[in-house]
Amino acid sequence: MNTEVFAARHIGITEKDLSKMFETISVENMEQLINETIPGDIKLKKALNLPKGISEHEFLAHVQELSSKNKVFKTFIGLGYHESLTPSVIKRNILENPGWYTAYTPYQAEIAQGRLEALLNFQTMVTDLTGMELANASLLDESTAAAEAMTMLFDVRSRQQKKDGAVKFFVSEEILPQTLSLLKTRSIPLGIELVIGNHQAFDFSEGYYGAMLQYPGKHGQVHDYAGFVQKAMENDIKVAVAADILSLVLLTPPGEWGVDVVVGTTQRFGIPLGYGGPHAAFFATKEEYKRSIPGRIIGVTKDTDGNRALRMALQTREQHIKRDKATSNICTAQVLLAVMAGMYAVYHGPNGLKYIANKVHLQTRKLSEGLQDLGIKQLNTEYFDTIKLKVQDVATLKEVSEGKGVNLNYIDADHVSISLHEATSEQDLELLLNCFSVSQKIEKDSSLPSEVEEIISSPLKRQSSFLEHEVFNSYHSETELMRYIKKLERKDLALNHSMISLGSCTMKLNAASEMLPLSWANWGNIHPFVPLDQAKGYQEMIQSLESQLNEITGFAGTSLQPNSGAQGEYAGLMVIRAYHESRDEGHRNICIIPASAHGTNPASAVMAGMKVVVTKTDERGNIDVADLEEKVMLHSDNLAALMVTYPSTHGVFESSIIKITDLIHEHGGQVYMDGANMNAQVGLTNPATIGADVCHLNLHKTFAIPHGGGGPGVGPICVAEQLKPFLPGNPVVETGGKQGITAISAAPWGSALACLISYGYIKMLGAEGLTEATEIAILNANYIKDRLKGRFEVLYTGEKGRAAHEMIVDCRPFKVHGIEVTDIAKRLMDYGFHAPTVSFPVAGTMMIEPTESESLAELDRFCDAMIAIRAEIDEVASDEPNNVLKNAPHTLDMVTSDSWDYPYSRQKAAFPLPYVSENKFWPSIRRTDEAFGDRNLICTCTPIEAYAEV
Missing domain, CATH: 3.40.640.10 (Type I PLP-dependent aspartate aminotransferase-like (Major domain))
Structure with a gap:
């Protein structure tokens, strides 16, 4: 075996496995299988025009060299992106941990309780800081979240507004530029009329259904919007606010003004800049909009035994069910980043967040006074972390600052803004003062004041408490947080435990060598709006990836x-x-x-x-x-x-x-x-x-x-x-x-940072490896299909009886035994497997996709489990609901309890095949009660006792 060939590490099937697999599916070789699967008139006539794959160590050396082309400046651009410090305990135990990053969407709640708890923490953090009643488990970024707010408020207009044709949406001129651009994109096809202006001059006339405000404004001014919101409410105009989450530690939360929606990003809660993403947005609203809110919501319910359980609530909102009636791509989320941001709040707690916010705000006040002492005019009357300055010579300031490795936000020929952040030091403040004194030819000595006046006025100062729940006040040492993260991880079944054969979702290997660069500072600390010559490494990677994808798809351009x-x-x-x-x-x-x-x-x-x-x-x-x-x-x-x-x-x-x-x-x-x-x-x-x-x-x-x-x-x-x-x-x-x-x-x-992974995947596999990966994916699917033949029938095949890379197995015939597809999905947990995709695209079926990463041994384990479950179905009498499938999954509490009221053994329940005992995964709860949770919607860290009597 050539140990330097990445394909041999990524692809699970070895050369010696092929003969057995070919025999099972009745083909002589791979060429025959592909010819029987793919129509001849669409097969490529020549190989991909991509370089030969490189080894993992060659890729890491290459990507290290590429990263050196990025220039990591001291960046104070702001505009919704700020350098943040990722606690090492979170970086090592979540971002770099396959137990967290290889998990699937928590549709199977019984084997996802850890992730669900982490997301519940995130929702609690968001509702507390925004002052709202309900939050989702993340969206894609602040701008898309703002667009979702605009469209949700459009969807929930009053009957009279719809009758009157109210389609105007006011947008404050303080909005971030990228958010305004995205609002334009979303508004045009829906017939929403954007009106952009000064909120202080807004006339609240008829025809408006909603408004969007920025808090603080794009250049740092903090406005008191309470009067605006009150007048909007009087005129039946709903209000959304795009808010900076760290500022809400010190500023009055918008929820206390009575707004309808608060959105923003949690990037500055420990998430790398990554040249723009991935970052987790938040969306918080009133409970009355719970059936219209975009994004997934994690809710508290109970399981079969009445124990507290978590699951995704109100799933009928998802577009897989609503289809063309859906008003949003609501299932899009940034769970891994939301987990990290939530853990940031858990680690620091309310007092830690206050310390960070106060430090940032104090430094901003010091910088403001230091610059004013130099004669620079500071224009913001109230601010949190961003000041706007009138400058005589912006061009020279830019030249001097960039020469000293500093990025500012150059607004126009006369104005600049500076946004400070968690990573700002006293030395950084002195460097900033020096940039101004040199560029503006100010001879007066620049220095930071030792004492500064309070700048946030009483109406804008937060008085309410937040993050009082135990989880935010218990894990402030690294030891405790490390153990808490591990405790949650043990409740989740991810790819580091077993195959996740989800049709349509392709849960393949995410190689460590592809993931490692995501933690490197030269990739993580680049602001998306830096000059292009500071992101040459990113630009080279992006252009190469676009070119690779053009070749793979046969197209001319990529975004x-x-x-x-x-x-x-x-x-x-x-x-x-x-x-x-x-x-x-x-x-x-x-x-x-x-x-x-x-x-x-x-x-x-x-x-x-x-x-x-x-x-x-x-x-x-x-x-x-x-x-x-x-x-x-x-x-x-x-x-x-x-x-x-x-x-x-x-x-x-x-x-x-x-x-x-x-x-x-x-x-x-x-x-x-x-x-x-x-x-x-x-x-x-x-x-x-x-x-x-x-x-x-x-x-x-x-x-x-x-x-x-x-x-x-x-x-x-x-x-x-x-x-x-x-x-x-x-x-x-x-x-x-x-x-x-x-x-x-x-x-x-x-999400430029995440694109590094795909760039590495293509770079290391090369043309031959990519093609081989596709062939093996098709082989693996057909192998499973033929191994299950006679026990689980495949619903659809090609004209020559072949599946593509996935197949749909029909579970509807088992209804005569009283067994539903859900029962099979839950029973697979007892065998150590996440269920394939259930009831999509056909109700009562499973869609199985093994991918190319799995070994023959793992494919056989999965097939053995499915065959054993088929035998268990045959054992079930149609009038006997107390059976091993209906009671699945079986938890450790069940198996170790003093009583056992089931007509089958504990061994059969928990260890149905010999391999299971070698690597047992225990579901942490029994089946969840979805209806109870939806009737009694609780989406924050409230204990179940709070509504157990309902």
């Missing part, structure tokens, strides 16, 4: 800005919309979507201002071409796009795909390909070959960015030549196409 798959869908459709408008065909607004599509597809289409037309699937699960032709002919004049997943959501390479894409083009539409299943395409076919015009890619699926329990995700779009001019831009840093749409996410290149 890395979308920071989730759902954002990628939305971006792709908005680019198509802009393309049609550029051709004076803005009337094209019909988006055709197959019935089997991902739930995010119709939600994204509606958000992009399109009307959804659903087409049927045939008995084989493929797109019904006759029905599609009928719908296309009917809507030919207004056809905007077809959204198609390929291979299909049913795990099949549909042979009619070229006919389908040609049909759309003949009638003036564009083809959007959902890239969820790219793991079956890379190196073998591509979106351009099948006739698509744009696709999004889930870098957190096919390209190895870890799911992190539900985020970070990255969803770049790749486009054909005609769509390239419309790629999204940014208002602060020039990027995107010449006719680019406005921003899709806050940062110019989205």
Whole structure:
């Protein structure tokens, strides 16, 4: 074995495994399998034009050299991004820990209680600091959260407002520029009219349904908005506030003014800048909007035995259920980053946060007085961490400051702002004074005052307490926090324990060598708005990754800005919309979507201002071409796009795909390909070959960015030549196409730090390794399919009986035994496995995707578990609910209790196969009571005793 070949470490199947697997699935070799799986007319005629893969140590040396091209300045730009100090105990035990970063979204609550508790802490932190009643478990970034606030308030307008056509949304001129750009993007297709102005001059006239304020303002001024909010309430205008979370430690929380929504980012709670992301946004609101709030909500409920349990609450809000009725891509989240931010609050506690906020604020006051003593005019009357200055010679100030390794926010020819942060030192303040005295030719000695006056007036000063719950007052030593993090980690089943074979989600290996650079300062400490010559390492990586993705997809251009798959869908459709408008065909607004599509597809289409037309699937699960032709002919004049997943959501390479894409083009539409299943395409076919015009890619699926329990995700779009001019831009840093749409996410290149992972994945695998990974993914799926044959039947296959990289197994026949697919999912926990995707896209089924990373031994363990469960189903009498499946999962408390009232042994319950006892994972709770939790919604750290009598 060549120990330097990364593919041998990433791909779990060895050369000696192949003969056994080929025999099981009845093929002679890999070429035969691929020929029987992928239609010949879409197979690539030549290999990927990418370099040969490099070894892990070569990649780490390369990425180290690349990082040295980034210049880490003392950066005081602000504008929603601030240097933050990640406590080492959190960096080592969460960010660098596969027990946290390889977990999946906590749909299976019984094996995700640790992550759910960490997210509950996050929600509690947000509600306490904002003064609101309810918070979600994170969104993508501050700007997208603000856009979600605008659209949610639009959705919950009063009946009278809807009748009167109230579509105006006031936006304060104090808003961050990237947020304003994103509000423009989201408002246009929904018919919302943005009105930007001074909040003090706002007239509260009819036609407005909402308003957005920034607190503190983009250049630091802290306004007392209480009067504005009161007048807005009197006029039935709902108010959202974008707030700096650290400032809320000292400032009156917006919830105390009666606002409807508070949004922001938790980046400055221990999350690296990372050239723009990933960071966890927050969204807090009133309980009356609980069924409209975007994002996932973690709620408290009880399990079968009445014990306290956590789970994702109100899941019927998710677009997989609401589809085209969804008003938001609500399942997008940044869980790993939210966990880190929540732990930052746990570690520091209320007193620690007060110390940090007071230090930042005191330093800002000192700097302000020091600069004024030099004769520099400071314009903010009240501020937290940012001051705005009138300067005689901004150009020279910029030259001098950058020469001293300092970045400021240069507003215009006469003004500059400075934002301080947790990492600012007294030496930094002296350096800043020196920059001004030198650049402005001030001969007076610059010095910091020893005493400064209070600057925050009484109405703006926070009086209320926060973070009083025990969890925020117990773990302030490293020893205690380390143990608390480990305690939670033990409750979660992640990829470091066993295979997670989730169809459509591709839970593959996230190699350590791909992850290591994320902790390096030269990657983590770069502000997204620094001059490009300070981010040459990032720019080289970004341009290389875009080029790699262009080659893999066959397209001409790529934007890395979308920071989730759902954002990628939305971006792709908005680019198509802009393309049609550029051709004076803005009337094209019909988006055709197959019935089997991902739930995010119709939600994204509606958000992009399109009307959804659903087409049927045939008995084989493929797109019904006759029905599609009928719908296309009917809507030919207004056809905007077809959204198609390929291979299909049913795990099949549909042979009619070229006919389908040609049909759309003949009638003036564009083809959007959902890239969820790219793991079956890379190196073998591509979106351009099948006739698509744009696709999004889930870098957190096919390209190895870890799911992190539900985020970070990255969803770049790749486009054909005609769509390239419309790629999204940014208002602060020039990027995107010449006719680019406005921003899709806050940062110019989205979650740039996470893109390092996919860059490493492609760089180390190379052309051959990428193709081999795809082939093995297809082989593994077909191996599982044939091993389960006769026990679990696959619902759909290709014309030659092959699955793609995933398959749907039908569990509906077991209803005659009283067994539902959920019972099988819960029983798999007793065998040490996370269930495959349940009841999507077909109710009562499981979608299994093993990926290329798993070994043959692990595939066999999973198959053995499924076969054993099938035997258990056969043992169940239809009228006997007290059985091993219905009672699953079995907890340690159950198995060790003095009483055992079950008609099967403890051994069968907990150790059903020999391998389980060698590496037992114990679910920490029994099945959760979803209905109870939704009826009694509690989404903060309130003990269950508070509502146990309800």
